[in-house]
């Protein structure tokens with residue numbers, strides 16, 4: 001089932017994953033730099049904490065150093081400038097820290113910052129060339145921007161103010177890196193457990209492994225997917241929606257890869273498809289359970305798509321769940337229709353109400369409801385003549401059935417293999433005589449899956465069941481989660 005579609009989705013996954021992998025490698029290349037950044041930031045956090053502890057002793061209830069440190073820390077997490085300011089242990093770095101602090105807070109009393117600097121009079125670090133080369137093109141300690149080198153620098157002002165001494169910065173970073181290398185996690189834990197600022201944690205979340213997919217990375221895979229979906233008979237608007245969902249999910253944002261890039265792509269694809277196929281879903285069984293009995297369900301759709309067979313399958317489905325059913329042949333138009341449905345009723349040991357050919361379909365349904373009421377039957381399953389939705393006569397019939405028996409549900413039946421035609425018919429039927437949901441038959445013979453993906457989104461009404469064979473048991477509740485699993489599951493094995 002839906003094999004073509006599965007294959008195409010699988011190709012997209014591979015392509016998109018490759019695009020993501022390329023970007024992950026970039027990040028990994030710069031891992032050392034990340035460590036440096038992290039260390040520098042954490043060293044600052046330590047300094048701030050130490051300073052906070054020291055300065056908290058005297059009675060200085062206001063302008064608490066802790067607050068200032070927190071402010072600096074917060075600011076630091078946002079960009080190059082801040083990370084540079086986080087290296088408090090060289091004279092020049094101190095100057096930077098002052099500059100940045102002044103840039104962020106123009107207040108003259110930089111006493112806190114100075115105190116902070118004094119609190120750790122560490123020796124002048126020696127610049128290490130490797131670190132400098134790690135800093136690369138001078139983007140310095142850009143925590144977030146480092147993995148998006150190709151993007152224009154957005155930050156201005158304060159960052160520039162802190163720029164001047166790259167050498168000292170590199171030195172400071174190096175030292176900080178060394179300082180934190182040993183007790184990296186401890187520091188974090190401590191910072192978090194004493195509830196100081198949450199700063200270490202924030203910094204860490206910024207520098208863990210991640211990737212960014214830019215629009216151009218996905219352009220080709222998305223284009224391929226678009227063509228693939230269209231050739232699988234997925235409706236144009238639905239294709240657009242899926243692609244938009246994928247763009248929203250994948251492009252531009254920094255993704256942490258806690259498991260693998262493949263998982264990120266799969267998740268995005270899963271969400272994108274789920275969004276379009278889950279439209280309007282409701283719990284059919286629950287609905288049957290809570291409606292007043294008898295529940296009346298009318299089946300509509302064009303000729304030969306499997307309405308009558310679906311009614312028989314539904315009868316089996318409901319009987320298996322403890323409901324009694326009666327069938328009603330509202331297809332008074334077609335010769336042989338009575339016999340066909342009666343055969344199913346006999347096979348399933350169910351009552352079937354029918355009138356002479358050419359009779360009034362609404363009258364048949366009415367009789368079936370009366371029969372159900374008189375015999376405590378739970379559900380009436382009404383067949384209708386399979387004619388084109390453009391046929392005014394049929395639409396009048398449906399309108400009359402609506403008036404006479406006021407069905408609890410009108411289900412549109414079409415065959416999955418009809419692809420775009422089924423999608424168009426679903427739309428038109430829904431416009432002409434509002435449907436509550438759809439049954440897609442012959443899904444077992446459909447490798448494209450276009451109708452299964454599109455009908456709910458196009459009509460705003462859910463696909464409730466899939467016909468998956470000719471047997472009475474071949475009716476499956478359409479579950480969007482399972483559907484997505486099915487579409488994405490076997491791909492790895494292929």
Ligand SMILES: Nc1nc2c(ncn2[C@@H]2O[C@H](COP(=O)(O)OP(=O)(O)OP(=O)(O)O)[C@@H](O)[C@H]2O)c(=O)[nH]1
Nearest residue numbers: 303304305306307308309386441442467468469470
């Ligand atoms: N493979 C497969 N065949 C199905 C499925 N559902 C129905 N069919 C077959 O499709 C054919 C048409 O089914 P019907 O139930 O007669 O279709 P209908 O819409 O009632 O047709 P009319 O009464 O002529 O309007 C039959 O041969 C069914 O066995 C399904 O889910 N899978």
